[in-house]
Amino acid sequence: MLYHAIKPLLFRLDAERAHDLITGLLRLVGDVPLARAVLQAWFAYEDPQLSVSCAGLHLSNPVGLAAGFDKQGTLIAPMAALGFGHVEVGTVTPRPQPGNDLPRMFRLPEDHAVINRLGFNSTGMSVVARRLSTTKHRIPIGINIGKNRTTPLERSVEDYVATFVALVSLADYVTVNISSPNTPGLRQLHERTALETLLRELMEYNQRLPHPRPLFLKVSPDETAAQLDDVVRVALDVGITGFIACNTTLARDGLCGQSRDETGGLSGRPLTVRARESIAYLYRSTAGRLPIIGVGGVATAEDAYGHIGAGATLVQLYTGLVYEGPGCVQALKAGLVRLIRRDGLSSIQDAIGVKAF
Numbered sequence: 001m002l003y004h005a006i007k008p009l010l011f012r013l014d015a016e017r018a019h020d021l022i023t024g025l026l027r028l029v030g031d032v033p034l035a036r037a038v039l040q041a042w043f044a045y046e047d048p049q050l051s052v053s054c055a056g057l058h059l060s061n062p063v064g065l066a067a068g069f070d071k072q073g074t075l076i077a078p079m080a081a082l083g084f085g086h087v088e089v090g091t092v093t094p095r096p097q098p099g100n101d102l103p104r105m106f107r108l109p110e111d112h113a114v115i116n117r118l119g120f121n122s123t124g125m126s127v128v129a130r131r132l133s134t135t136k137h138r139i140p141i142g143i144n145i146g147k148n149r150t151t152p153l154e155r156s157v158e159d160y161v162a163t164f165v166a167l168v169s170l171a172d173y174v175t176v177n178i179s180s181p182n183t184p185g186l187r188q189l190h191e192r193t194a195l196e197t198l199l200r201e202l203m204e205y206n207q208r209l210p211h212p213r214p215l216f217l218k219v220s221p222d223e224t225a226a227q228l229d230d231v232v233r234v235a236l237d238v239g240i241t242g243f244i245a246c247n248t249t250l251a252r253d254g255l256c257g258q259s260r261d262e263t264g265g266l267s268g269r270p271l272t273v274r275a276r277e278s279i280a281y282l283y284r285s286t287a288g289r290l291p292i293i294g295v296g297g298v299a300t301a302e303d304a305y306g307h308i309g310a311g312a313t314l315v316q317l318y319t320g321l322v323y324e325g326p327g328c329v330q331a332l333k334a335g336l337v338r339l340i341r342r343d344g345l346s347s348i349q350d351a352i353g354v355k356a357f
């Protein structure tokens with residue numbers, strides 16, 4: 001309600017400035033216990049029917065914050081207060097880097113979409129590690145790792161390993177991001193041999209830990225079926241935990257927004273169907289053996305339920321928050337409970353077992 005009142009003003013600002021303003025406010029609220037308690041009470045919606053297990057993690061609900069919103073790991077307390085079941089921090093790179101030149105984030109209001117070419121602006125793994133080690137987080141956190149722009153592609157394994165080693169002990173799960181369209185060449189890591197080398201190396205470090213963490217691979221929606229088949233084969237061979245489907249797309253079909261020709265990755269409503277197809281494809285080709293976190297164009301309970309029906313165990317959102325505001329987490333959870341009851345199921349975990357494919 002309040003968000004919809006201030007949205008016209010926010011939307012007059014550059015999209016990244018508006019994001020910084022809102023996240024600055026959230027960070028302030030998160031730091032003050034009383035303000036955090038008020039936020040939590042305002043957005044409270046708990047229902048045991050929404051609790052879910054995924055990759056050995058127990059979550060109060062299946063709705064998570066997608067990577068990119070909290071790149072530096074400063075928003076965990078306020079995001080927990082808004083009711084998210086988990087937060088994915090990152091993408092984090094080994095060394096600090098500023099990302100691309102501004103402006104680099106664009107709203108397409110007519111399409112309920114965003115195009116971004118941030119290019120992994122990151123304070124770097126050491127700063128994120130220090131921050132997370134002093135954060136008391138009550139919800140599971142994933143850490144999404146990537147490479148620095150200046151690291152040649154053939155040496156990218158070194159970047160992923162360094163970031164993994166620095167951050168893994170602070171994560172409940174780790175996401176290997178090979179799918180951002182804004183770091184030149186990154187998506188080439190979907191290629192079979194490169195991917196196998198990268199994942200084997202990370203798994204080797206992971207298995208040496210007293211408590212190995214679930215390792216997810218975040219894929220692009222722009223890969224062909226043959227490329228995804230290769231990705232699945234490698235994932236099964238190497239034994240990673242699961243997939244996050246999917247990152248932003250380079251496709252621009254059917255957009256009306258003025259900024260549609262900006263370079264970068266497209267997210268939001270135009271991605272819903274494409275993301276669902278990726279989820280369904282991965283689910284079918286793994287025979288449902290690996291958990292999938294479904295992300296792309298989720299703004300309503302129906303969107304989230306659709307992704308779950310296609311094969312997702314958890315869902316995440318970013319662009320939905322930009323258009324619907326923080327209240328959408330609560331609305332999404334309440335809507336999911338209604339949909340579970342409509343279908344005569346007793347919990348979201350039952351819905352996860354009932355697939356449309």
Ligand SMILES: Cc1cc2nc3c(=O)[nH]c(=O)nc-3n(C[C@H](O)[C@H](O)[C@H](O)COP(=O)(O)O)c2cc1C
Pocket residue numbers: 066067068069071090091105114116118120144177180218246247248266267268269271295296297298316317318319320
């Ligand atoms: C501004 C912006 C920045 C993003 N940064 C990252 C990132 O650093 N790492 C990543 O894996 N995904 C990133 N994403 C992609 C999201 O995590 C998500 O996969 C994508 O936006 C689709 O979900 P949505 O339609 O709910 O936004 C970013 C998305 C946006 C809009």
